[in-house]
Amino acid sequence: MKTLRCRECGRIREFEPAYVCEDCFGPLEVAYDLAAVRHRISRASIASGPNTIWRYHELLPVPAGEPIDLGTGFTPLVQANNLGKALGLDHLYVKNDTLNPTGSFKDRNVAVATNFALSYGFDTLSCSSTGNLAGSVAAYAARAGLRGLVFIPAGLEPGKVGAAGAYGATIVEVDGTYDDVNRLCAELADQYRWAIVNVNLRPFYSEGSKTLAFEVVEQLGWRAPDHIVVPVAAGSLLAKTAKAFQELVGVGLLDQASTRIHAAQAEGCAPVSTAVRQGLDRITPVRANSIAKSLAIGNPADGRYAARAVRASDGWATACPEASVVGGMALLAETEGILSEPAGGVVVAGLRQLVDEGRVRRDETVVICITGSGLKTTELFEPLNGRRLRLAKARASEFVQALAEAEKTPVAVA
Ligand SMILES: Cc1ncc(COP(=O)(O)O)c(C=O)c1O
Numbered sequence: 001m002k003t004l005r006c007r008e009c010g011r012i013r014e015f016e017p018a019y020v021c022e023d024c025f026g027p028l029e030v031a032y033d034l035a036a037v038r039h040r041i042s043r044a045s046i047a048s049g050p051n052t053i054w055r056y057h058e059l060l061p062v063p064a065g066e067p068i069d070l071g072t073g074f075t076p077l078v079q080a081n082n083l084g085k086a087l088g089l090d091h092l093y094v095k096n097d098t099l100n101p102t103g104s105f106k107d108r109n110v111a112v113a114t115n116f117a118l119s120y121g122f123d124t125l126s127c128s129s130t131g132n133l134a135g136s137v138a139a140y141a142a143r144a145g146l147r148g149l150v151f152i153p154a155g156l157e158p159g160k161v162g163a164a165g166a167y168g169a170t171i172v173e174v175d176g177t178y179d180d181v182n183r184l185c186a187e188l189a190d191q192y193r194w195a196i197v198n199v200n201l202r203p204f205y206s207e208g209s210k211t212l213a214f215e216v217v218e219q220l221g222w223r224a225p226d227h228i229v230v231p232v233a234a235g236s237l238l239a240k241t242a243k244a245f246q247e248l249v250g251v252g253l254l255d256q257a258s259t260r261i262h263a264a265q266a267e268g269c270a271p272v273s274t275a276v277r278q279g280l281d282r283i284t285p286v287r288a289n290s291i292a293k294s295l296a297i298g299n300p301a302d303g304r305y306a307a308r309a310v311r312a313s314d315g316w317a318t319a320c321p322e323a324s325v326v327g328g329m330a331l332l333a334e335t336e337g338i339l340s341e342p343a344g345g346v347v348v349a350g351l352r353q354l355v356d357e358g359r360v361r362r363d364e365t366v367v368i369c370i371t372g373s374g375l376k377t378t379e380l381f382e383p384l385n386g387r388r389l390r391l392a393k394a395r396a397s398e399f400v401q402a403l404a405e406a407e408k409t410p411v412a413v414a
Pocket residue numbers: 104105130131132133231232233234235236237238294295341343371372
């Protein structure tokens with residue numbers, strides 16, 4: 001029912017822990033016999049499954065049986081009327097993936113990779129990470145009783161590094177960019193039999209990303225949105241969002257894959273958006289320098305496939321100004337009560353661009369993917385403290401005066 005397929009030459013091979021094609025060195029991905037899965041899956045069978053990603057296990061590359069889990073997935077799809085009003089949209093939804101166990105959508109990928117790693121007898125769970133993946137790998141390693149070993153570039157947000165450490169992983173900080181870290185991990189993957197989830201387990205790891213789109217469709221009542229806005233770093237979430245829609249059509253759970261998929265990046269690191277906007281199939285690597293550190297991948301592994309998926313869906317790509325990212329985070333927080341990290345700010349700023357350019361219409365159904373929690377990046381909210389009162393003495397009269405002063409100036413909304 002499950003095989004591996006080369007994304008370049010299409011050659012099919014046996015399902016096993018492998019990630020590059022022996023013929024053309026192209027990346028492998030998991031392929032399913034959708035006609036066979038069709039007989040095993042239905043809206044009702046999914047609805048009777050757990051409230052986690054495992055309700056879609058028929059379309060995930062994991063062995064049957066009880067998975068090791070932290071409760072990842074089935075996060076809320078929130079109708080965002082306040083934010084919609086601010087942006088001029090009548091049917092806007094936020095997929096709130098900040099509510100995953102370690103605060104980011106990466107738990108979806110790592111849940112799948114961990115169970116795959118366990119079934120093939122790996123003893124070390126590892127990754128190269130821009131921050132969120134490190135926390136997720138560390139947490140799942142703890143849960144699964146595996147050694148956690150995470151590689152990150154120096155200078156990430158302390159909240160992300162601190163969390164990974166709290167789960168007991170060994171953190172390897174490299175003086176260099178994420179792309180340097182990733183190169184090191186590719187070298188190590190040849191030397192050690194470790195589950196470096198986004199390197200040598202990449203075909204399995206990346207399948208976890210499909211579950212976000214599966215959930216969106218189910219939560220909309222088995223309907224696909226007109227638009228989805230996806231933050232892009234390596235491009236895996238976006239490429240797998242397209243694969244998810246296609247597979248739902250393939251197993252008969254969705255009539256049509258007609259959603260326009262939009263890529264959101266920030267100007268300081270926008271190799272995929274640049275390729276889309278310039279109509280190029282090749283991604284030109286950049287030296288990343290962005291406030292959105294989680295998206296700062298200058299040489300994206302799945303960039304080409306992400307750009308193709310955008311184009312095939314008739315979507316578009318945004319590269320928002322760096323200065324608009326924190327404003328996007330603040331707008332989301334102030335209108336919907338959802339605290340995001342910079343990736344969410346990039347998505348909100350990108351959506352604003354799409355609306356301004358007339359690419360998204362008021363009456364259409366739009367989903368934005370808010371993929372990481374702002375609780376790991378609270379330092380970025382410090383300058384936003386529009387109303388922060390400080391009383392020298394705990395006296396009511398002093399408070400009343402301070403409040404009156406503060407309320408003269410409204411809190412700034414981006
Ligand atoms: C919060 C957040 N959103 C989005 C992404 C982008 O995911 P991908 O690398 O699959 O493009 C990342 C990647 O690290 C992330 O941490």
